[in-house]
Amino acid sequence: MARDAGTDEVDELFWRDEVLEAMYWMIGEGIEEAVATGDLRGFLDAPADVVERTFADLEARERIRETPRGYVFTESGEREAKRRFADEFAEMQGFTASHTDCGPDCWCHDPDHAAEECPSEHDHAHH
Structure with missing residues:
Protein backbone atom coordinates (compact mmCIF):
# COMPACT_ATOMS: atom_id res chain seq x y z
CA MET A 1 0.00 0.00 0.00
CA ALA A 2 1.41 3.38 -1.02
CA ARG A 3 1.95 5.97 1.69
CA ASP A 4 1.26 9.65 1.29
CA ALA A 5 4.61 11.39 0.74
CA GLY A 6 3.30 14.53 2.45
CA THR A 7 2.49 12.54 5.57
CA ASP A 8 5.99 11.03 5.54
CA GLU A 9 7.54 14.51 5.42
CA VAL A 10 5.36 15.70 8.30
CA ASP A 11 6.26 12.60 10.31
CA GLU A 12 9.97 13.11 9.63
CA LEU A 13 9.79 16.75 10.70
CA PHE A 14 7.84 15.79 13.83
CA TRP A 15 10.40 13.15 14.84
CA ARG A 16 13.35 15.45 14.09
CA ASP A 17 11.80 18.01 16.47
CA GLU A 18 11.13 15.37 19.12
CA VAL A 19 14.63 13.89 18.97
CA LEU A 20 16.36 17.30 18.98
CA GLU A 21 14.27 18.51 21.93
CA ALA A 22 14.77 15.28 23.90
CA MET A 23 18.53 15.30 23.26
CA TYR A 24 18.77 18.96 24.24
CA TRP A 25 16.92 18.28 27.48
CA MET A 26 18.90 15.12 28.34
CA ILE A 27 22.28 16.72 27.66
CA GLY A 28 21.31 20.04 29.24
CA GLU A 29 20.10 18.36 32.42
CA GLY A 30 23.26 16.24 32.63
CA ILE A 31 21.30 13.00 32.22
CA GLU A 32 23.55 12.04 29.30
CA GLU A 33 26.75 13.47 27.83
CA ALA A 34 25.94 11.81 24.51
CA VAL A 35 22.64 10.23 23.50
CA ALA A 36 22.33 6.80 21.92
CA THR A 37 19.25 5.69 20.02
CA GLY A 38 18.40 3.31 22.85
CA ASP A 39 18.38 6.20 25.34
CA LEU A 40 15.41 7.74 23.51
CA ARG A 41 13.40 4.61 22.71
CA GLY A 42 11.88 4.46 26.17
CA PHE A 43 11.57 8.22 26.37
CA LEU A 44 9.84 8.84 23.04
CA ASP A 45 6.76 6.91 21.96
CA ALA A 46 8.32 5.81 18.69
CA PRO A 47 9.32 2.49 17.17
CA ALA A 48 13.07 1.76 17.27
CA ASP A 49 13.40 2.03 13.47
CA VAL A 50 11.86 5.53 13.51
CA VAL A 51 14.34 6.71 16.16
CA GLU A 52 17.27 5.16 14.28
CA ARG A 53 16.16 6.69 10.95
CA THR A 54 15.76 10.08 12.64
CA PHE A 55 19.27 9.91 14.12
CA ALA A 56 20.64 8.98 10.66
CA ASP A 57 18.72 11.87 9.08
CA LEU A 58 19.98 14.36 11.68
CA GLU A 59 23.53 13.12 11.19
CA ALA A 60 23.18 13.49 7.39
CA ARG A 61 21.90 17.05 7.96
CA GLU A 62 24.96 17.68 10.17
CA ARG A 63 22.88 18.46 13.25
CA ILE A 64 24.42 15.64 15.30
CA ARG A 65 27.58 13.55 15.06
CA GLU A 66 28.35 10.11 16.39
CA THR A 67 30.93 9.58 19.13
CA PRO A 68 31.94 6.33 20.85
CA ARG A 69 29.44 7.13 23.65
CA GLY A 70 26.53 8.19 21.44
CA TYR A 71 25.43 11.22 19.48
CA VAL A 72 26.27 14.81 20.35
CA PHE A 73 25.21 18.07 18.72
CA THR A 74 27.11 19.90 16.07
CA GLU A 75 27.18 23.66 16.61
CA SER A 76 24.28 24.22 14.20
Whole structure:
Protein backbone atom coordinates (compact mmCIF):
# COMPACT_ATOMS: atom_id res chain seq x y z
CA MET A 1 0.00 0.00 0.00
CA ALA A 2 1.41 3.38 -1.02
CA ARG A 3 1.95 5.97 1.69
CA ASP A 4 1.26 9.65 1.29
CA ALA A 5 4.61 11.39 0.74
CA GLY A 6 3.30 14.53 2.45
CA THR A 7 2.49 12.54 5.57
CA ASP A 8 5.99 11.03 5.54
CA GLU A 9 7.54 14.51 5.42
CA VAL A 10 5.36 15.70 8.30
CA ASP A 11 6.26 12.60 10.31
CA GLU A 12 9.97 13.11 9.63
CA LEU A 13 9.79 16.75 10.70
CA PHE A 14 7.84 15.79 13.83
CA TRP A 15 10.40 13.15 14.84
CA ARG A 16 13.35 15.45 14.09
CA ASP A 17 11.80 18.01 16.47
CA GLU A 18 11.13 15.37 19.12
CA VAL A 19 14.63 13.89 18.97
CA LEU A 20 16.36 17.30 18.98
CA GLU A 21 14.27 18.51 21.93
CA ALA A 22 14.77 15.28 23.90
CA MET A 23 18.53 15.30 23.26
CA TYR A 24 18.77 18.96 24.24
CA TRP A 25 16.92 18.28 27.48
CA MET A 26 18.90 15.12 28.34
CA ILE A 27 22.28 16.72 27.66
CA GLY A 28 21.31 20.04 29.24
CA GLU A 29 20.10 18.36 32.42
CA GLY A 30 23.26 16.24 32.63
CA ILE A 31 21.30 13.00 32.22
CA GLU A 32 23.55 12.04 29.30
CA GLU A 33 26.75 13.47 27.83
CA ALA A 34 25.94 11.81 24.51
CA VAL A 35 22.64 10.23 23.50
CA ALA A 36 22.33 6.80 21.92
CA THR A 37 19.25 5.69 20.02
CA GLY A 38 18.40 3.31 22.85
CA ASP A 39 18.38 6.20 25.34
CA LEU A 40 15.41 7.74 23.51
CA ARG A 41 13.40 4.61 22.71
CA GLY A 42 11.88 4.46 26.17
CA PHE A 43 11.57 8.22 26.37
CA LEU A 44 9.84 8.84 23.04
CA ASP A 45 6.76 6.91 21.96
CA ALA A 46 8.32 5.81 18.69
CA PRO A 47 9.32 2.49 17.17
CA ALA A 48 13.07 1.76 17.27
CA ASP A 49 13.40 2.03 13.47
CA VAL A 50 11.86 5.53 13.51
CA VAL A 51 14.34 6.71 16.16
CA GLU A 52 17.27 5.16 14.28
CA ARG A 53 16.16 6.69 10.95
CA THR A 54 15.76 10.08 12.64
CA PHE A 55 19.27 9.91 14.12
CA ALA A 56 20.64 8.98 10.66
CA ASP A 57 18.72 11.87 9.08
CA LEU A 58 19.98 14.36 11.68
CA GLU A 59 23.53 13.12 11.19
CA ALA A 60 23.18 13.49 7.39
CA ARG A 61 21.90 17.05 7.96
CA GLU A 62 24.96 17.68 10.17
CA ARG A 63 22.88 18.46 13.25
CA ILE A 64 24.42 15.64 15.30
CA ARG A 65 27.58 13.55 15.06
CA GLU A 66 28.35 10.11 16.39
CA THR A 67 30.93 9.58 19.13
CA PRO A 68 31.94 6.33 20.85
CA ARG A 69 29.44 7.13 23.65
CA GLY A 70 26.53 8.19 21.44
CA TYR A 71 25.43 11.22 19.48
CA VAL A 72 26.27 14.81 20.35
CA PHE A 73 25.21 18.07 18.72
CA THR A 74 27.11 19.90 16.07
CA GLU A 75 27.18 23.66 16.61
CA SER A 76 24.28 24.22 14.20
CA GLY A 77 22.40 21.27 15.68
CA GLU A 78 22.66 22.64 19.19
CA ARG A 79 21.39 26.05 18.05
CA GLU A 80 18.44 24.42 16.30
CA ALA A 81 17.65 22.15 19.25
CA LYS A 82 17.86 25.06 21.69
CA ARG A 83 15.45 27.11 19.58
CA ARG A 84 13.00 24.23 19.19
CA PHE A 85 13.15 23.42 22.90
CA ALA A 86 12.62 27.06 23.87
CA ASP A 87 9.70 27.38 21.45
CA GLU A 88 8.08 24.23 22.82
CA PHE A 89 8.64 25.33 26.42
CA ALA A 90 7.21 28.78 25.69
CA GLU A 91 4.05 27.25 24.23
CA MET A 92 3.61 25.04 27.28
CA GLN A 93 4.03 28.02 29.59
CA GLY A 94 1.57 30.16 27.64
CA PHE A 95 4.00 33.00 26.98
CA THR A 96 2.68 35.86 24.92
CA ALA A 97 3.47 36.31 21.25
CA SER A 98 5.85 39.13 22.11
CA HIS A 99 8.60 36.53 22.55
CA THR A 100 8.37 36.03 18.79
CA ASP A 101 8.87 39.75 18.22
CA CYS A 102 12.45 39.58 19.39
CA GLY A 103 15.17 37.86 17.38
CA PRO A 104 15.64 34.09 17.43
CA ASP A 105 18.97 34.56 19.22
CA CYS A 106 17.46 36.62 22.06
CA TRP A 107 18.41 35.25 25.46
CA CYS A 108 14.72 34.86 26.33
CA HIS A 109 14.59 31.78 24.06
CA ASP A 110 17.16 30.02 26.27
CA PRO A 111 15.28 27.46 28.42
CA ASP A 112 17.25 28.66 31.45
CA HIS A 113 15.56 32.07 31.05
CA ALA A 114 12.18 30.92 29.72
CA ALA A 115 10.31 32.04 32.83
CA GLU A 116 11.83 35.53 32.74
CA GLU A 117 10.19 38.44 30.97
CA CYS A 118 11.73 39.26 27.62
CA PRO A 119 12.87 42.89 27.25
CA SER A 120 10.86 43.12 24.01
CA GLU A 121 7.67 42.71 26.05
CA HIS A 122 8.21 46.20 27.46
CA ASP A 123 8.32 47.57 23.92
CA HIS A 124 4.85 46.16 23.21
CA ALA A 125 3.13 46.77 26.54
CA HIS A 126 -0.17 48.56 26.39
CA HIS A 127 -0.78 51.00 29.23
